[in-house]
Amino acid sequence: MRQLVLPRSFDGEPLLELEGKESQYLTRVLRLQIGQQILGLDGQGRKFLLTLTEIKNQSCTLSCKLVEPGMQVETTDTLPSYQGPYPNLVLLQCLCKGKKEEQIFRQATEIGATTLALVSSRYCVTDLSDKKDKAVRARFDRLEAQIKEALQQSGSPIATNLVPQVLDLRDVPSWWDGQGLAIFFHQSTRSEEQQTLTSLLKDHPLDKPVCVLIGPEGGFSDEECTFLEKEGFKPVVLKTNILRSETAGIYALAAIQVLLTQS
């Protein structure tokens, strides 16, 4: 663990008490000693320097200090040398099998995506609409657990956020609401004037969101493509083979992150 994902209830208090599993993880697995420090990340992406001040049988207490931009912190774990900036990447992934979704969202969190959401589209083989609420809730809980673990292990400064319901593809444009560049990936060229990823990202400000929409195994239908284009989503054909969903999302995020940060 390179950082602790702080509980949702935490709002910058000077002292934080952790109980149960999380307390045990810090004190028994990581064997953090009184006085030792670890970084914490809250849901808004704020970083806190946490110092272990008390260990009890079932709980522990940490003192919390907000890390201001530019402040040098030293913790018991080493941090990666790249500290940002990160592009604002939003991954909309059409539903696939549960295990694959977990892998995709885990890897997207590692890479530093800001927001992740599941989308249902015509050719999705997975359909959650006939599932019981409890089963859908359990699926989201597993995704949340993967995201939290990836945040803790990767030390990502981006507090990756999971949209808590499945978006219908028809509602995606209004949900996105023109926040920035929106791209959908497709296996064949849609028109002669279609732009490449490089030209779409040229002069794109790093902090302006980029939405990456990845289709299901069967791709998008022709009507879906036409609808997305009308709504301002740009089709992109990657200069590679046909990728499976779990490869396409990571490929696209890596490509965009590299094109926006490597200059």
Place this chain on the structure above:
Amino acid sequence: MRQLVLPRSFDGEPLLELEGKESQYLTRVLRLQIGQQILGLDGQGRKFLLTLTEIKNQSCTLSCKLVEPGMQVETTDTLPSYQGPYPNLVLLQCLCKGKKEEQIFRQATEIGATTLALVSSRYCVTDLSDKKDKAVRARFDRLEAQIKEALQQSGSPIATNLVPQVLDLRDVPSWWDGQGLAIFFHQSTRSEEQQTLTSLLKDHPLDKPVCVLIGPEGGFSDEECTFLEKEGFKPVVLKTNILRSETAGIYALAAIQVLLTQS
């Protein structure tokens, strides 16, 4: 299946008889009918147009015609619109857990890597040197099976090749033998003069091999880095979080493929 990976014994003969599982796959799973066509890929990356000419109980026969560059072929399956060119990517992956290696090599094949190899280095948690030959052979067989499946599903025109033994990191430079640009990925900057991925790939010819060396979960030791640098391998820090091995390889391959093909 978008294409059939041809048996190793195939050397361009006009007729090919398939037996057992492969015959069954074509005739019972894909339900290919007499006269229908599918593409075949041989170990040298040559493409063949295969026409089903006879179905027996346990075997089937295909007529094989070499696909010349520029020749238009129509098969029963659609092909991706991107037909190349592909950069020549070589992935050297330090040993990790078996399932992870399979995932990495599967995805690298989808992306179109030319050559894949396993490397043992100091901080590898997996050590195959004390394993019985049979266990190591089984591990390579599973990797071969993943590569073959990925070739067939992705329709990749690159006949991805697996190096059939584990390379010791100390032997990697002589194995590589200066074929092209060699990069190793690292979590911290090695020197002030260190180049970025973009600058290393600037003006790199598309067909000249690029070797991508990915460390184990624990990274490379300082001595290993110094050794690699002396041997002409270039250190690169990706502008992202600390990635796990199974994310790092795909991220790096995607980044390099995009930088070399998107212009």
